[in-house]
Amino acid sequence: MSAIGHASGIEVPRASDSGLKMVLWVIRMGPPLILLLLCLILTLLTPFFLTGDNLTNLLVQVAPLAAIAIGQLFVILVGGIDLSVGSLIALTTVTGSLAFQHLGGGFVTLVAMLLTGLLAGLINAVLYVKGRMPHSFIPTLAMLNAASGLALLLSDGRPTPGMPGIVTTIGGSDIAGIPVAIIVVAGLAGLAGMLARKLRWGRWIYLVGGDREAARRLGIPVDRVVMSVFLISGFCASVAGVITAGRTNAGFPTAGQLQELASISAVIIGGASFWGGRGTLTGAVVGAFIFGVINNGLNLLNVSVYWQLIAIGVIVVVAVELDVLRRQLEERFRTLQAHGS
């Protein structure tokens, strides 16, 4: 194809003209390809990888991370980060334990747990937006510390055993070999996907992430959109907390440590842009799975946990560099469009 231009029409080449577009496509399709490749390599390297038990185990391990990665994606889409999600997992398990002890009842406990994340997310949102803080790093860092401290205070720093049936079912049982936890996370992903792709509010999240000032000028309620992503992230963290509490059948004040960083890594590995406005739900979930498969695989191969940490570090750098490369390629593309044809 070449430039198609009518005498009176705007004469421009179709953007599909260039091979650059192909490269951009490969970069965008990168995360699923990497996951596939990893699974393939591990299947060849160890007979234990592709077994039912191991895969079930993998799914259970990845479920909480996938849940918080879904929430983290929306925060990163508006150009922020949520550092509080790891601590919120811990706090959720502890409030669940307290609710079960003092109020009893599975449903009440579950609601109390979910409200924990929502409330913390609301506080993050208000501090950041209404408090006019320069970056979401700050309120969520404060929340990381405060939630962690609160979880330790409320539990005297010890795990408190005992969770209602509904919670242990979500976190610790399976249906025909498929963990309920991963089914719950799939449901969460479905809702989030609907928001991101089909609902106007989700569209606005991407628009605000693309250009906050332009969004404001076009009449999009930017402040409310930004606030909403912290509520979503808080809610996702409490879902991860329910799964964690169910799996351990306890309130666990030190659960979720460093998971906020793992979720950010997962979202970035999944191809989302730290600049905001770009990133898919599939990418975030795939990123969480890449994270999980690396850990699982290196465990199976008896590689030291220290190497696992280094591997994750390297992958995050590679993922971010790919995003930088994407921006440069797009820039080149624009220049070609203006001068070429």
Place this chain on the structure above:
Amino acid sequence: MADGNGSSATPILEVRDVEKRFGATLALDRISLTLNKGEILALLGDNGAGKSTLIKILSGVVKPDAGEILIDGDRVSIGSPHDARALGIETVYQDLALFDNFDATGNFYAGREPVKPGWLGALGWVTDRSMARETEELLERLQVNIARDDEIGLMSGGQRQAVACARAIAFGKRIVILDEPTSALGARESGNVLRLIREAPEHGVSVILISHNMEHVMKVADRAVVLRQGKYVGEETPDAEHHERLVAMIVGSGADDSEDSEDSEDLEERFARDEKTAEERR
């Protein structure tokens, strides 16, 4: 100015004695002008002339201190950008307000995505297919030859400008205000955007065009109003015959005006950053 001259000759926009002060500085000094239906009006003037302040008032970003604005003969108050859009005024600023992470469709409908009827609509379920179809039609009607599903981030400056102008022309019900639409473009790309502007009245909008480029103004505008240091200086048909006279009005040579407000110009510039960046780009 006589009221109630009624009938079909009512201008689509009338600005009457509008005044705007920034601190001690008079940025707009009792400016009056009219925009007729289907007209392309160029707003000319040097930096600090008040062009930016005036279009910011018309697009609801800045509120005037005095004076009135009439649309189709009715007095209106434009308190916010939202009000301006509701009145059918669309403004294309120099930064275009486009979203690189969306295609033409996403940009056209940004912030006004149509939703499905019924409970899905209450949820905010957007109607992707009809949006795409309508965008295709709009691009076709305005003869903007870009693919509606190509990302804006991958487009050249001219294509981006075309998308921004097309969006304003398509959604503006009455008036489209264009701030330096060709200042960052090369000759070929400018030509395309100028064609889009010239044909805008066929799509039912009147245009206010701000430009430093007299050649472009002469190509598309029906009338040119000149501002200088916040004052209305005069107006003229922008053609070869009146070229020199317009330039003289812009720079203020051989005129009666007092050159006393040097520092007012500085202040205004600080408020009207748009104009400054326009100058830097040239």
